[in-house]
Amino acid sequence: MMRCVALIPAAGTGSRVGDECPKQYLTLLGKPMLAYSIEVLINHPRIATVFVVVAPEDSWFERFNWSEFGSELQVVRVGGATRSKSVTRGLKAMGDAVSPDDWVLVHDAARPCLSNTLLDRLIAGIGEDDVGGLLACRIADTIKSADTHHRVIETRSRHGLWGAQTPQMFRRGLLERALSAVDSEEITDDASAVEQLGYQPLLIESEVENLKVTYAGDLRLAQTILESRRDNQ
Ligand code: C5P
Numbered sequence: 114m115m116r117c118v119a120l121i122p123a124a125g126t127g128s129r130v131g132d133e134c135p136k137q138y139l140t141l142l143g144k145p146m147l148a149y150s151i152e153v154l155i156n157h158p159r160i161a162t163v164f165v166v167v168a169p170e171d172s173w174f175e176r177f178n179w180s181e182f183g184s185e186l187q188v189v190r191v192g193g194a195t196r197s198k199s200v201t202r203g204l205k206a207m208g209d210a211v212s213p214d215d216w217v218l219v220h221d222a223a224r225p226c227l228s229n230t231l232l233d234r235l236i237a238g239i240g241e242d243d244v245g246g247l248l249a250c251r252i253a254d255t256i257k258s259a260d261t262h263h264r265v266i267e268t269r270s271r272h273g274l275w276g277a278q279t280p281q282m283f284r285r286g287l288l289e290r291a292l293s294a295v296d297s298e299e300i301t302d303d304a305s306a307v308e309q310l311g312y313q314p315l316l317i318e319s320e321v322e323n324l325k326v327t328y329a330g331d332l333r334l335a336q337t338i339l340e341s342r343r344d345n346q
Contacts, residue, residue: 114159114241115214115215115216115241115284116161116211116212116215116216117157117159117160117161117215117216117217117218117236117282118160118161118162118163118164118207118210118211118215118216118217118218119154119155119160119162119163119164119217119218119219119220119280120163120164120166120200120203120204120207120217120218120219120220121147121150121151121154121163121164121165121166121219121220121221121222122166122192122196122199122200122203122219122221122222123137123147123165123166123167123192123222124166124167124168124171124192124193124199125137125196125222125223126168134173135171135173136222136223136326136327136332137222137223138173138174138176138177139326139332141225141332141335141336141339142336142339142340142343145177146222146223146225146326146335147165147222147225148177148179149225149226149227149339150220150221150222150224150225150227151163151165151179151182151186152182153227153228153229153232154218154220154227154232154280155182155185155186156229157229157232157233157236159236160218161185162185162186162187162210162211163182163185163186163187164187164188164189164203164206164207165186165187165188165189165222166189166191166192166199166200166202166203166206167188167189167190167192168190168192169190169191169192171190171192174188189202189203189206191203191205191206193297194297195297195298195300196221196300196301197292197295197297197300197303197306198297200219200288200292200303201289201292201293201297204217204285204288204289204292205289207285211285212285213284213285213286213289214284214285214286215284215285216239216245216282216283216284216285217282217283217284217285217288218235218236218280218281218282219279219280219281219282219283219288219303220279220280220281221279221325223325223326223327224278224279224323224324224325224326225326225335225339226322226323226324226335226338226339227279227280227323228320228322228323228342231248231319231320231323232280234248234317234318234319235247235248235280235282235317236282238315238317239282239315239317242315244283244287244307244312244313244314244315245281245282245283245284245287245307245314245315246281246282246304246314246315246316246317247277247278247279247280247281247282247302247303247304247314247315247316247317248278248279248280248281248317248318248319248323249275249276249277249278249316249317249318249319250275250276250278250318250319250320250321251274251275251276251318252271252274252275252276253271254271255268255271256268256269256270256271256274257269275316277302277304278319278323278325279302281302281303281304281314283303283304283307283314287307287310287312288303288306288307290310291303291306291307291309291310292306294306294309294310295309322338324338
């Protein structure tokens with residue numbers, strides 16, 4: 114069995130949530146959002162190390178205490194201007210510690226509700242697949258495209274459509290090769306870079322609870338999900 118490591122790009126500076134603080138550091142039940150992703154990944158028995166990519170000028174990371182995670186947490190201050198640049202540089206910063214055949218699970222800091230069950234399902238579902246893959250949800254809503262005035266242009270078929278989530282799990286070598294071949298501005302996830310090389314990543318069915326926090330309402334929803342888990346423990 115190949116080794117797994119995780120890579121969390123956490124070098125975003127903006128916050129559409131409407132706060133000064135970059136969203137990965139927003140407080141959720143007393144902890145920064147980033148801590149939830151680190152925790153679930155670091156506690157998984159197949160994951161050896163969690164690399165977190167922060168921006169070189171980041172002044173937020175050291176305001177929190179991360180010592181509970183020990184040496185399995187590696188912070189690299191190499192974030193770039195786009196998510197895919199941050200991932201590319203994070204992969205490079207792993208150096209010789211990770212081999213080209215090892216699996217890398219790339220997970221957004223903005224998805225704090227990843228559960229251990231979903232992480233298990235991804236790792237087991239990908240197994241030793243030739244390509245790799247990602248967590249994703251079938252689209253349940255009817256999909257409309259609209260003009261700038263919010264007037265509907267057309268209704269699209271949702272047949273066969275999935276919403277991509279993270280973690281996305283690929284071998285380090287393939288991921289590096291894929292990301293070096295794409296336009297970083299165009300790419301919003303790692304799988305699409307792999308697809309551009311002609312591969313077909315495997316979709317592992319996920320749950321909506323693994324939501325991405327983008328707007329203020331998402332933050333409240335994430336809080337409710339994490340609260341209900343804490344209360345059920
Ligand atoms: O902004 P968005 O939600 O798409 O960001 C997804 C993830 O990518 C977040 O964890 C964010 O911190 C990270 N990111 C990054 N470097 C950037 C932009 C975003 O690591 N330049």
